[in-house]
Amino acid sequence: MKCIPPKLRRFTLISQAEIPLRSPPARVFPLAISIRRSLNLTRQVVLGSFLFLECIAQTGLAESLPARISVEPPQILLSGANSRQQVAVTGYFADGTTRDLTNSAEYEIEPASLANAAPSGVVTPRADGSGRLRVIAGGKQVDITLSVSKYDVVRPVSYRLDVVALLAKAGCNMGACHGNLNGKGGFRLSLRGDDPAADWLALTRDTLGRRTDLVDPSKSLIVQKPTGRISHEGGQRFPTGSAEEHVLLGWIAGGARDDLRSAPRLTRLDVFPTERISAPRALRQQLVVTAEFSDGTRRDVTRLASYDISDPTTVTVSADGNVEAGRPVETTIAVRYLGGRGISRLAFLADRPDFVWRDVPSENLVDTHAFQKLKSLRINPSEPSGDSVFLRRAYLDAVGRLPTPDETRAFAADKAADKRGRLVDRLLELPEFADYWALKWADLLRNEEKTMGEKGVWVFQRWLRDQFAGDLPLDEFARRILTAKGSTYANPPASFYRTNRDPMTAAETVGQVFLGVRLQCARCHNHPFDVWTQDDYFGLAAYFGNVQRKELHNERRDMLDKHEINGDEFIYLSGQPATVQPRTGMMMEPKAPGGPKPNLGNDQDALDDLATWLTRDNSQFARNMTNRIWFHLMGRGIVEPVDDFRDSNPPSNPPLLDALTTEFVAKGTRLRPLVALIMKSKTYQLSAKPNPTNQDDEANFAHSLVRLLPAEVLLDAIGQALDTRERFENTPAGMNAVQLPGARMGGKFLKAFGKPDRLLTCECERSEATTLAQAFQLINGDSVRRALEAEDNRIGKLMKSGVSEDVIVTEIYLAALSREPTAIERSAVIAHVHASKNQRKAWEDACWAVLNSKEFLLRH
Known part of the structure; x- marks a missing residue:
């Protein structure tokens, strides 16, 4: 009480x-x-x-109390003595929020002899007939029809529909258990049940059939071990007397047969709810999973489905599909049953009783969708960034450099309301735009010296820059790369086949770079988290099966390293495109994943067909490119990781990604229009300073993300702040770090700050981690020291010009931080200079302090 x-x-x-x-x-x-x-x-x-x-x-x-309630499913049809139906009760409240009421509802069956209703919302039959299930929750009442048929018929346990699903749910066929390539304890299953026929043989024939005892099913090893009756390295997977144990016992008692020919095929899997934003303090949600089969029947499989959680540290899912969050969080539950997949995107809101939405007018479609999502989550966006912060951010993101002091002063003096939009337009026309975006794609396409050669990296980098300078549509950009042949020096996009030297590597690169899909898992087995199969993988690899290479004037430094090529290569086709599927031994002809099989006839060149499918017949190309561009500007993809599109990793804001993709396609898949759209939005221009409602938000872009400047950008920024340039070996004078073509160029500073070796086709190879080596480079590294001590750097020029100390301080801050110093900063710097016997060294100290500040090192 x-x-x-x-x-x-x-x-x-x-x-x-x-x-x-x-x-x-x-x-x-x-x-x-x-x-x-x-x-x-x-x-x-x-x-x-x-x-x-x-x-x-x-x-x-x-x-x-809710204004109304609803029940899912809206009617219950039970067929057979062992049928069941999980229900989910939802309350709809006057403030527009929803809450799962399944566990707090009361259930009554009329007539009572028709069925049983458990407190958890599971309905099971007792007799044939019709009636209703009455659900009472939150002062509201809903009646739904209930029909029971064939109560005297016990449906035999199906190996294909029940046992295979149970093994997956219990984790028996996971990679860490018996799904391992070598199995565990002499017992091997196919990974996640990809090969049920082989699993049936392992269950019923291996070890003289000891795993399934047809005489006394309870003595079967596959019953005793997972229930914990005898020692099991994997621990207890389900308790004695559970529904899972009854499935295994029933199957073994029925003869442990494989019902491949008689079992209907799964045709569809539905998950309720697909999306739900729960009211504050509501941290539970009941899922309902329904399977539809080829014979037209539907069946509740909530208990048999497997659940994968995007954030398992704060969210749990019970065997019956009851989701419970430990704190307010957004999460995705990926649901698997046999070959079917579905997702449930859930948001459990924080309790903010005094929340008031701060209405922010939308600048364009980015804001419309971003702010709508924030409002639904009761999260307010941060305040707009100030002019100096926006200016610095825009230059860094668009062209990879800082604004000059003159550019900063001009922007501050401009009082027009549209000055930010006009700045964005100007930035996209600067030559540095092409340099900076060519650098990003050089990382992805692995422009590095070992496979490209010393000359090859320059040739390919120049080609990349020219494409971005001309704003070539990205679908044509991809086509030129995939269909290129001939000399890699004369036709640089053919260099794609220098780094991707076998059909499998080429297929994986195409999937990851141009589709945003990680296909690597499907090389050895069907993809555990996506729909891709081994046949999909090798069908894509077959497109590259006849790509051949001829070395021209190769001069290897290491004759034992066949991967090192320091000369030109000629790319050509020989024979029909095909590759062998190693598991089946079958010769696979080209076929795009999920696409039709092309009619190539005797044509050896299948690459043009692949390029057409990739860029014209496949919406995923545009979605991936859109997401990558968003990632580079916002610091996080709408799908994150940026190259991991899959059903179990959905976009954080699907309407936003869809709208941006539509706009990207409408503008001819060109880079500049989409960059301009994003940078002109209020969402992009938000401050990095969080407010109480968004301080924990990471995925919804409620505030700008603070991140370390990329290695090349940081090195150039140090030189620009001090009006000097780093000199790189074997490069033309005046070259910036962002223009360097290879992976080996730039020295220790770039390596310390995360410049990738370009051995992986992944954005993740560029490290943003903070390390001790970075601190040493900033404190007393060669690059920083040379820039500070150069006689004709910004400090030297200002001192020689005879300007006042106030002017010197102002110029230093404008050059490095794109703002004037505060009164406190100004007085502190001048006081330090006055206290020093060597004014030059004192000014170097002041610059060193600014260069080591978080405000300089971070994009914010």
């Missing part, structure tokens, strides 16, 4: 002591039941007093 408010407690005690027990009118019965369950009171207390119901209104508890 301590949890009841004092006023309510008083009325409750009165009802117990003074009011005779009598039944309330039917209209208040559901409300009374709901309050009794929520406060854990006895039936007599609740039903014994109308004063109890009156005090509910006085204490405001009625406001927390």
Whole structure:
């Protein structure tokens, strides 16, 4: 009783002591039941007093009751004695929020002899007939029809539909268990049940059939070990007497047969809810998983489905599909049953009773979708960034350099309302735009010296830059790369086949770079987290099966390293495109994943067909490119990781990605229009300073993400701040770090700050980690010291010009931080200079301090 408010407690005690027990009118019965369950009171207390119901209104508890409820599924059809149906009850509240009420609802069957309803919302049959299930929750009542048929028929346990799914749910066929390539304890299953026929042989024929005892099913090893009756390295997978044990016992008792020919095929898997934003303090959600089969039947498989959680540290899912979060969080539950997949995207809101949405006018479609998502999550966006922050951010993101002091002063002096949009337009026309975006793609396409050669990296980098300078549509960009042949020096995009030297590597690169899909897992087995199979993988690899290379004037430094090529190569086709599927031994002809099989005839060149499918017949290309561009500007993809599109890793904001992709395609898949659209949005221009509602947000772009400057950009920024340039070996004078073509160029500084070796086709190879080596480079590294001590750097020029100390301080801050110093900063710098016997060294100290500040090192 301590949890009841004092006023309510008083009325409750009165009802117990003074009011005779009598039944309330039917209209208040559901409300009374709901309050009794929520406060854990006895039936007599609740039903014994109308004063109890009156005090509910006085204490405001009625406001927390739903305006209506709904039940999923809307009708229940049970067929067979062992059928079941999980229901989910949803409450809809006056403030627009929803809440799962499945575990707090009461269930009544009419007639009672028709079926049983468990407190968890599971309905099981008792007799043939028709009736209804009455659900009472939150003072509301809903009746749904209930039909039971064939109660006298026990459906045999199906190996294909039940046992295979159970092994996956229990984790028996995971890679860490018996799904391992070598199995565990002499028992090997196919990974995630990819080969049920082979698994059936392992279960029933291996070790003289000891795993399945047809005489006494309870003595079968596959029953005793997972239930923990005998020692099992994998521990107890399900308890004795559980539904899972009954499935195995029933299958073994029925002869442990493989019902491949008689079992219907799964044609569809539905998950409820597919998306749900729950009310504050509501941290539970019941899932309902329904399978549809080739014979037209539908079946509840909530108990047999497997659940993969995107954030397992804070969210759990019970065997019955009940999701529970430990704290407010957004999560995705990937649901698997046999070959079917589905997802449920859930958001459990933080309790912000005083939340008021700060209405921010939208600049374009980016803001429309981003702010709509934030509003639904009760998250306010941060304030807009100041002019100096936006200016610095825009230059760094678009062209990879800082604005000059003159550019900063000009922007500050511009008072026009549209000056930010006009700045973005100007930046996209600067030559540095092509340099910077060519650098990003040089990382992805692995432009490095070992396979490209010393000359090859320059040739390929120049080609990349020219494509971005001309704003070549990205679909044509991909086509030129995939279909290129001939000399890699004369036709640089053919260099793609220098780094991707076998059909499998080429297929994986195409999937990861141009589709944003990681196909590597499907090389050895069907993809465990996606729909891709081994046949999909080798069908894609077959496109590259006849790509051949001829070395021209190769001068290897290491004759034992066949991967090192320091000369030109000629790319050509020989024979028909095909490759061998190692598991089946079959020769695979070209076929795009999920696409039609091309009719090539005797044509040796299948690459043009692949390019057409990739860029014209496949919407995933545009979605991936859109997501990559967003990632480079915002610091995080709408799908994150940026190259890991899959059903179990959905976009954080699907409408936003869809709208941006549509716009990207409408503008001819060109880079500049999409960059301009994003940079002109208010979402891009938000401050990095969080507010109380968005300080924990990472995926919804409620504030700008702070991140370390890329290695090349940082090195150039140091030189630009001090008006000097780093000199790189074997490069033309005046070359910036962002223009360097190879992976080996740039020295220790670039390596310390995460310049990739370009051995992987992944954005993740460029490290943003903070290391001790970085601190040493900034404190006393060669690059920083040379820039500070150069006689004709910014410090030297300002001192020689005879300008005042105020002007020198201002110029240093404008050059490095794109703003003027505050009064405190100005006085501190000047005081340090006055206190020093060597003014030149004092100014170097001041610059060194600015270069080591977080404000300089970070993009914010």
